[in-house]
Amino acid sequence: MSHGRRQKPKNLLMILMLSPYLLLLFFFGVLPLIMAIFNVPTKSPSNPNGGWHVIKIVLHDFRLVPAAWHVLGFMALFVPLMIFFVVAMSLMLDTDTAPWKKWVRLAYIVPACISGSVAVLLWYVLLEPTLSPFKGVMHFFGITQASQIWKTSNLTYILVFMAFLSLAGQWILIQFGSLQSISGEILEAARVDGCTQFQLATKIKLPLIRKYVIYMGVLVFAGGLQIFVEPQLLNSSVYHGIAQQWSFDQLSYSLAFDNGNFGEASALSLMLLVPSLIGALLVIFKTDMFEDVNFKSPKKLAKEAKKREAAAA
Amino acid sequence: MSIDFDKKAPATPEAPRKKKRKISIGHYAVNGWLIFWAIFSVIPMLWLILAPSKTDRQVSYKNPLSFASFHGYIRAWKNLQDFNSGVLAHWVINSVTYNLAIVVFASVTASLAGFVISASRIRFKKTFLISTLIMMLVPPVALVIPLFIEMNKVNLIDNPLSVILISSLYPFGAFLSYIYYSNTIPPEIYESARLDGCSDFGLYTKIAFPLSHPLLALLAFFAFVGNWGNYFMPYIMLPSPEHYTLPVGLGALFFSTPAINPGNGATSVPILKPEIALAGILVAVPVMIVFLISQKRLIRGMLAGSIKE
Missing domain, CATH: 1.10.3720.10 (MetI-like)
Incomplete structure (x- = not known):
């Protein structure tokens, strides 16, 4: 009894210490979702009587299918390119431990600090045949006018290029880090068995870093689905109208802030959240990425401990 | 949780000399590509750092990776401040x-x-x-x-x-x-x-x-x-x-x-x-x-x- 009485105030202090984070998690993680769900069936210009019918209206919006094609096209190029390139580069970096590779790794991290509006500025310069540091190469391939690059039909490739250059470097280093966790003895045994560098990379290292590659794949997929800043800035600042409501998030933004239709915007936001949530749950429960995390409740842990004690006895 | 980036590869007592000869072309190709990508990664940032040293006209017509003058930074900073x-x-x-x-x-x-x-x-x-x-x-x-x-x-x-x-x-x-x-x-x-x-x-x-x-x-x-x-x-x-x-x-x-x-x-x-x-x-x-x-x-x-x- 006395033990029980002592536990309560202790837990109270613990809960007090946890509460700032819990409040943030509730107000900025859970509540916005609840509010968005309640906001979906409210009255709006396109849904004057209100109701869940709005989901149908969003699905029939003439801008949704083009946005879906754009984003799917973007993802179809971006996600495999990222995974293949990042894995290949990190395996190449891991072939030996030459001291100069330290500097190479430092260089790879540089584009990671170029994000959002700076990325748009820099990748615009990189692709502009009159400004680009690579204009010699561009001129060699006959690209001398901005109009040859900046057209709507090229937008998918331009955005893949921007997103890829911004993200590839840091993921190369992260996957290289995961390769460092492979036991030296395994690699040595494979070498003794006559493995070439290529076999070592594809047959030993790659299967051992599979979970990190899946983790990267899910984060890259979820981030790619929500592409907004690059097409929005290109559209509003660089070439007006080149990427009007090009992505899902731009459409959602336009519904909310151009049309004042928060019901439709919320519906679209919630629909977009579903694939990200599925991806997150897959990583948590279907991979061993977080295998060390102890999800078990205190009761279960106590039961297991008792069982172990009984077995030992 | 620590990762040793400079972990030495386990010693391979007899193989190295033979291996070095065998993989030399591939080895150089891989290293060449790694260095190429490192240079490519740094160039946009270099452009960004060097661009304010030039005038707007020089940005378009001068070598993109050239440096013009420190005065360029001061001028650009003053203009930004007055904006x-x-x-x-x-x-x-x-x-x-x-x-x-x-x-x-x-x-x-x-x-x-x-x-x-x-x-x-x-x-x-x-x-x-x-x-x-x-x-x-x-x-x-x-x-x-x-x-x-x-x-x-x-x-x-x-x-x-x-x-x-x-x-x-x-x-x-x-x-x-x-x-x-x-x-x-x-x-x-x-x-x-x-x-x-x-x-x-x-x-x-x-x-x-x-x-x-x-x-x-x-x-x-x-x-x-x-x-x-x-x-x-x-x-x-x-x-x-x-x-x-x-x-x-x-x-x-x-x-x-x-x-x-x-x-x-x-x-x-x-x-x-x-x-x-x-x-x-x-x-x-x-x-x-x-x-x-x-x-x-x-x-x-x-x-x-x-x-x-």
């Missing part, structure tokens, strides 16, 4: 103060949360961890419209508090702290301290906190890197130019000046490519410095809980 009655100073101050508040608040709340989950036996630990992991893996952009609706209801739109509070939710930090405390402090230490009469708050201040310096540095690093360049959230929540952060201000420079798009018409002070590049430096260089100094931390942190010693 819209010195609004740039507001953007710099905003970026610094918002980020400082976010880094402190996010790191403290995340560290406390991680400690409580690792040291206590409170209920709903599983729910807490799963919801934290979900929040960690769902991109923040996905919640921007719902968050706008919420902030609008409580009249916090165009109030910096909206960005500070929203960005202070740091699920990745809470998870990182949980892993850190679970790995560094065995539960027996807490138990014996409790027997000695230590309160739960005392467990944090006397045991966990003194051991938390590496963790707090890691938390602050990720909070800073994740928020300094953030565009979408402040863009939506803070519509007044005096509340902009540097990345949003840079975006505004794009669409309100002829620097990138001559169709925008002239501004009272010349804001052209060198000025835009200098504003870009203000956004990118602080993160670059932090990245270059803390390269190893980035990787350790990103793989927290999954890389074992």
